[in-house]
Amino acid sequence: MKHLLYLIAILLSWQAAGQDLQSPEEFLGYPLGSQFTRHHEVVEYYRHVAAARPGQVRLETYGKTNERRPLMVAIVGSSTHMTNLETIRQEHLKALEGQGKSDIPVVWLSYNVHGNESVSTEASMQTLYELLTSRQDYLEHAVVILDPCINPDGRDRYVNWYNQYKNTPYQPNPESKEHQEGWWNGRSNHYMFDLNRDWAWLTQVESRQRLAKYQQWMPHIHVDFHEQSMNAPYYFAPAAEPYHEVITGFQRRFQETIGRNHARYFDANGWYYFTKEVFDLFYPSYGDTYPTYNGAIGMTYEQGGGGVAGLGVITATGDTLTLKDRIAHHLTTGLSTVEVAAGNAGALTSEFRNYYANPGNFKYKSYVMRGNPDQLDALTELLNRHNIRYGHARPGTARGFNYRNQAAGSMRLDADALVVPTRQPKGRLVKVLFEPDARLSDSLTYDITAWSLPYAYGLDALASEAEVPHTLETREPQVKPAFTESAYGYLTDWNSMADARFLAALLQEGIRVRRITHPMETAGQAWAPGTLLIQKGDNRNHPGFTATLKKIALAHSKPLTPVSGGFVDAGSDFGSRSVGMIPKARIGVLAGEPTSTLRFGEVWHFFEQQLHYPLTVLDADFWDRAKLENYDVLVLPGGRGYRRFLTPERKGRLKQWVAGGGRLIAMGEALDALGGEQGFGVRAKAGGPQATDTDAITPYAQGRREGIKSAITGAVFQTRVDPTHPLAFGYADSYFSLKLGNRAYERLASGTVAYLEPNARPVAGFAGSEALKDISGSLVFGVEAHGRGQVVYLADNPLFRGFWENGKLFFANALFMLD
Template sequence: MLKKLLLGVLFLSTSISAQDYFFKKFHPFDSNIPSPEEFLGYGIGERHTRHDLIVNYLTKLGELSDRASIYEYGRTHEGRKLVILTVTSPQNLQNLENLKNQHLEYVDPTKNPTAYDELPSFINLGYNVHGNEPSSSEAALLTAYTLTASKNPEILRYLKDGVIFIDPTINPDGRDRHTQWANMYQGNPLVGDPQDAEHNEYWPRGRTNHYWFDLNRDWLLGIHPESRGKLTWYHQWYPNVVTDFHEMGTQSTYFFEPMKDNGSLDPIMPKENYEDLNNLFGDYFSKALDSIGSFYFTKEVFDGTYPGYGSSYPDLQGGLGLLFEQASSRGHKQTTPFGEITFPFTIRNQYLSSITTVKAAVENKGMLRKYQQDFFKSALSNASKSRIRGYTFKDDHDATRVKAFVDKLLLHKIDVYKNNNAFVVPTRQPQYRMVQTMFETYERYRDSVYYDASAWSVANFYNIKYSPVTAVNLGEKITSLDGLIVSGPVQKSNYAYILDYDDYNAVAALNHLQSKGLVVSSSFKPFLLKTSVGEKQFNYGAVIVPVSLQKKEGDAIFQIVQETQAKFKVPFYAVSSGYSVKGIDLGSRYVRPVTKPKAAMIIGNGVRSYEAGEVWHLLDTRVHMPITKIPVRNFGRADLDKYNTLVMVSGSYSFSEKVQNKIKAWVEKGNTLVTIGTATKWAIDKKLVKEKLTDAEKDSTENVNRRPYVGAPEDLGKESVGGAIFKVDLDVTHPLAFGYHDASIPVYKNNSVWLAPSKNAYATVAKYASDPHIDGFITKKNMEENLKPSASLVVSKLGGGRVILFADNPNFRGSWYGTNRLFLNALFLGDKIRIPE
């Protein structure tokens, strides 16, 4: 009996009665509206449905139903459509723009509407942000059909009192990757053996998007088109309720909120959200799932501390974000200790939760709208109680990095002003809680174990030097990015052009110059030089384009320089003499030619796909530089002599001694190996380099104190570094630090790789500061015994080459503009590093 209650019946038939397994209670249905089975040619749950078919079905519903309309809010990296089906009563749909405008008055704290119950509730049902958690997109089809075709009085009431926005697939690229896998290996009859290929995707699996990013972490960071499109839509509608449907391990049951307690000591979201509203909706979900015999749990895990989830970002916009986690069949049927879990069973739980969310939202629409209004009004009142009236920031050297940060503020509808050369973000604004998210840092926490990061002060991601102020002089409001970068046109020179290397885009510009066949050099010492626009001080790394040394004519060189400046908005200067006012001359031995990188990266089983994707995305989308991705399975026979740089991100590398020697011999020839995170530990453990890991004194087993067994996960979990921000001291004279002016920069640490400073006095590029904490949780033991004595970045000589060892990830989630330069310098300037003995 337990098996049947827990896992449901096996779905065997393609008949309409079998589809009634999902929606029998909502009969009758409009025969003019095709069911998913009628449209697809198979029953929901029999196969995994491709995203294009999902879009086509919703499009058909939008054409046939007077309750629905479809909207495209973006395209993925691979060009797949991102759509939302709006479903409500025909009367509401015809009056939607007016309803929207009335609804938006409740998120404007300067207005005071009070007709809370007169407007429908705005509900966003979001599905399948993780591509290989597929049950929810199938449930989206069932939900869309039910809401557009059912004539049941209960559904008609929901449509009258609700506007439902169905986003069927937030991550289409990942979903289709998994769909192809599951359908390709589907057996007939079905194979439930967990060891079958159907249940074990090959790397990188379908969870992530095209560049192997987790889109459920991207709501705050807004790096990818999927997230940026959704955020733009979101801030046009501000839904009252947002769902976030997921799957978890096959051995689990079903999870819905309330979540585990927020890890923040004083969460910035109102207490009414994570206590009152979550418990209110939880009662609805428990009754619905009880009615079909499904087992579930709440509160134990999945904290919403990080504000960038699909279930936490809405909480910072006056809405109620709701997380659901369904035990996954990881295919069509899988055997567990409780019996067989089937794809239809997983879909039914998600479908039931979808309809129940609509029910709870419409039955409490007045409460939800009043809560959202109070949320934005309290933003202003909370800001007024704080001594901090705003934050100011500026950077005189890197306009592109500042522009990228301003873009992030505008994406989240944060008010930004410019006063002379400084930017001002006032705290007293409707998005005050997002301002807090961007700038505030913390060192005290309620909890010590996090589902995700414990630090997310986005200003630090961008290495923005900001200051809280007690009074603000706003200046001109910034409404777009136009005009934020002003760079005068470069004049023609018959001698040389100089690219200021301080700008974030300078590396992309350097790559572009090289791709056009120009010979360029890098300055390893600063200098002051007369240019066509006056004297200019150039920092370490200034890129020099000598005219007379090129194989191209002067006009062609000038055209390439102009093209590069226009494309990347970087400062170029024309000079007519190499004789400096101060510092080195352009013919100095400290001016060295830059070798064009020929880079490769190891990918595949055992490699952390997130980090590999971050490297690929950075080079593809910002530098426009190709990198060869070599699968682990092919690496042993790969010809490494085609490359001068090899990247190894975190992973579990199990190379044979022969392959290890192959890597070592290649580096010794004069090439550059770049390791990140646990790949750095691998290089040290395999004695590829002579560097060491920090050797903290271990507790003797004789002194171990007895503890309750039940507390082990929490006790051990807090010793991990889930994600925190620390300050390092950077050697700005080192080639890896070219482009930096400030020796103190933030880095992101989400691992336990403790890299000891090199015994070579010139090889430690970045060491944690004496007082390193900026933001996030770390135990006192880790801080004192592991972090403080350690280095973040070391270069180790190996024969004629070098290994560049990153303890931390400089490219985390595509958002660490502040440390990307360290990694990019490793690719472009690594071979110029000479480590004195």
């Protein structure tokens, strides 16, 4: 009897709580769409809903942003499902092994990955409310996970800006200030990274924390809510070509099933929409493709609007697009998605099991890699985050496609070789991330077309058609640096970002370090250029030198070799001019116009989150007042506004600073404005042949496809490298570079470090025929001496999206290895 009374009391409390559930308008005190809701208010509403419906809503915080805003999901279901939620989750995860009997689909709705595409967070609150009120029947057949804001830092940046500058109530004229967001816009996260391109690379704290939660659920459907041009109608599935070949027939068909259901509602309301255009399913790091490659129905929904739309804006057709309109559209597709999932529960759950039970019969059964241990460790860290299984090879020989030679070859194997098999639950994802060159069904794509991880991590790799024997044991490196009281100093190698972080930590602690610029032999081994010397005499005035060095070496798992004196067996002795001191460089980085927010963010993130070395951000508006003599190194990130920014006066000031001993690192488009009669020695390379009046006229309908001939959509090229140059210390005589366009520069007469050979072709990805002519034989990286200083030219971007791991040492060399 007591148990019965207890259950009745619980039910009554749930009913009472349910009567207290407020709509977003009731809770916030204003109609949705009449104002933008700040992130803390969104969090408060979700907490209110969870408290009012404890039997149907579970709120889980999965992390924090760089600016300490909470990241959270609401898990929503019927009271029966929520009572058995953990059982449902565990039964569903058995599907990853092709097992389990769960028939309850999991739908994950992700909102506001781009901060100034701000409508979707507003829509998420109404979607949550409707699921718990008018659409409760959907929850009898599905579990829904809502992430109200993937990018709270960016969204609050936009919302706070808009609330500061908008008219009252609002001004729909698109020329008004409230529609003209500035350079530091809200699209990206704190470090100006595009989180919608980071799902696979996991460079950002939001992405890593979100994926850990995602891996706990592995949903059947994942939707990424976006906004596009304010003049565009709504976009929903099915997606455009190219589809990656691993995408199954069911995944393709179900996209259309969902799209047709959306269309039914949009048609009834007289709303415009489009499908099968622009947004493809190829690049693996989006919020639609990454879930797709993990078995889900991954989709992007795009509402017209974005940062220019505000609360209302007059479009090109003369109509006024309001925030209320945008909310209604995202609300409709969100609910429609759950409706379709609930109505097709059996097909979704069974096909998800089939996805993992039948992972595909791929040409390559194993990917085998050897190379720098630090690079291998960095790669396995990424694989661990994705729950991708790997192991170490058994002694023998593997045969297959050699990535470096682009031909059939073999590789000797030992226990240090890494093997990633495709016969595993994440086999399709392995193929997508590791295959030498992904097959394109259409060259018109929305993003880069090459990303193969062996190239990105600078590893010798083989794609084998056989299952290469390996063990799944993982081994943690045991590094115990050797310290002796009688040591003259310590040597350690230089060939990875791990080494750069170690050096940065030493400099931060005031430990003096030298670099060796020529090959030498001592302490029973050979040492390559770039080797670090940490000498006791240089640090005689450092209190606790040995203890500090030991602490840092252990923290960075960095082996040190003690040397007993400065007389070497071969090469230059330690007192030679070829063994120079590495100064603790003072770094300044240009921000604002003319730089790209993304390119600036890559540099900013590199210093603070990868290298852990201080920088000063110099805003473009402050540039003329900055005391350049306070900086040893200045970085100009890529961007399209340098021709306007680098006036003759500013260029002359830069030249004077470099001549006095400064080091200028120019990236991407910044090179365009540095040349010329009054500039430095870099010169744009002449393009391919120009059209003549006898050439055939391209029909208008074919214009875009003809234009792709002059484009390079993120292709990988093998470049030639001068490994004797300090900018290339730690590299061999070739480097695989990710090229993002056909912008090209002439090689330098002296100081060319990496370049494309004439008639170079991509080893992976798409490059148009005319673009190949433009870049033939062009400069990739180079250094020009100017007075007592230097200019470093980085025509390609070694820091692109933070994931091209093998390029980062070039940037570190530009900071620390040049004389």
